[in-house]
Amino acid sequence: MSEINQQGLPVTIITGFLGSGKTTLLNQILQNDSNQKVAVLVNEFGEINIDAQLLVSYDDDMVELSNGCICCTINEGLVEAVTRILSRGEKVDRLIIETTGVADPLPIILTFVGSDFREFTHLDSVITLIDAETFTPEHFNSEVAYKQIAYGDILLLNKIDLVDREQLTALETYIASIKNNPRIIHTQYAQVPLPLILDLGLTQIDNYAEAEHREHHHHHSHHLEADGFVSLSFESDKPFDVYKFQKFLNEGLPLEVFRAKGIVWFAGSELRHIFQLCGQRNDIKSEPWSTPPLNQLVFIGRHLDTDKLRQQLNDCLATSVTV
Numbered sequence: 001m002s003e004i005n006q007q008g009l010p011v012t013i014i015t016g017f018l019g020s021g022k023t024t025l026l027n028q029i030l031q032n033d034s035n036q037k038v039a040v041l042v043n044e045f046g047e048i049n050i051d052a053q054l055l056v057s058y059d060d061d062m063v064e065l066s067n068g069c070i071c072c073t074i075n076e077g078l079v080e081a082v083t084r085i086l087s088r089g090e091k092v093d094r095l096i097i098e099t100t101g102v103a104d105p106l107p108i109i110l111t112f113v114g115s116d117f118r119e120f121t122h123l124d125s126v127i128t129l130i131d132a133e134t135f136t137p138e139h140f141n142s143e144v145a146y147k148q149i150a151y152g153d154i155l156l157l158n159k160i161d162l163v164d165r166e167q168l169t170a171l172e173t174y175i176a177s178i179k180n181n182p183r184i185i186h187t188q189y190a191q192v193p194l195p196l197i198l199d200l201g202l203t204q205i206d207n208y209a210e211a212e213h214r215e216h217h218h219h220h221s222h223h224l225e226a227d228g229f230v231s232l233s234f235e236s237d238k239p240f241d242v243y244k245f246q247k248f249l250n251e252g253l254p255l256e257v258f259r260a261k262g263i264v265w266f267a268g269s270e271l272r273h274i275f276q277l278c279g280q281r282n283d284i285k286s287e288p289w290s291t292p293p294l295n296q297l298v299f300i301g302r303h304l305d306t307d308k309l310r311q312q313l314n315d316c317l318a319t320s321v322t323v
């Protein structure tokens with residue numbers, strides 16, 4: 001029996017704030033770790049799981065947990081999903097969990113270090129993505145954004161193509177002020193040699209004993225409300241008018257929207273469009289459809305007027321369809 005088997009299934013948790021590059025990293029791992037059987041658990045805050053659809057391999061090994069956050073409301077779902085993976089006859093080499101951008105990683109960490117799973121799994125490391133362009137010492141006034149860094153064993157300072165040297169140095173100085181000897185790696189599109197992030201055995205279980213005790217006496221399921229994040233999921237089997245949608249992005253999009261992503265269908269186009277918005281930046285890429293066309297979008301932000309936003313999106317739909 002290999003050393004890994006004796007220790008149980010290696011688990012890697014990928015965390016980081018909204019839009020920091022978690023799915024991009026997961027795709028890097030899946031593309032480069034092709035000799036291994038990787039089970040993936042993708043959790044999204046929103047009713048539609050967009051991330052799962054944007055992964056390079058999307059098959060039976062994927063377990064999606066949508067509409068909630070595994071750190072609180074659907075933690076039971078996490079336990080069930082992991083139990084399912086562990087009880088499959090087929091050998092699995094590792095489990096990777098991508099949390100939502102608004103997840104507190106601690107309850108997820110404790111699910112592995114403080115439960116029956118401890119016998120069958122071992123938490124290898126917690127990887128935290130940080131968007132070097134948008135992250136500031138105010139950490140978006142979000143307690144979870146702070147905790148994601150505090151509990152990260154490896155910090156990937158991502159999107160370095162969008163910042164200058166001074167901004168990077170300022171960020172590193174801030175991180176060093178809140179965390180002892182941080183292990184920081186600079187990345188662009190989350191590209192990192194896998195030996196630098198996998199199978200390192202970095203998570204120190206003993207460090208969590210006290211945290212586990214505290215959590216048992218503490219209700220953490222209200223942090224989303226406290227941070228003020230809400231999500232709107234929009235689906236339609238009618239296409240958007242490309243000009244109306246572009247006008248909406250340029251003039252109508254509420255400033256409160258911090259993150260948006262989705263699969264977009266434009267009237268007159270045969271392609272599926274992948275829409276991504278992080279802060280002030282958005283882009284749309286196109287590729288062929290592998291499913292019947294439809295619109296599926298998620299908008300996340302603080303204090304969103306979801307009714308108004310839904311109406312604005314409905315107004316972007318094309319009145320006549322020419323595909």
Ligand SMILES: Nc1nc2c(ncn2[C@@H]2O[C@H](COP(=O)(O)OP(=O)(O)OP(=O)(O)O)[C@@H](O)[C@H]2O)c(=O)[nH]1
Binds near residue numbers: 129159190
């Ligand atoms: N310029 C630039 N863009 C990046 C980089 N890494 C990721 N992105 C883009 O940032 C956007 C968000 O990346 P994701 O990987 O989806 O981020 P995420 O953390 O999974 O997002 P959520 O799960 O929705 O919170 C996408 O459009 C990526 O292509 C980078 O290093 N540089």
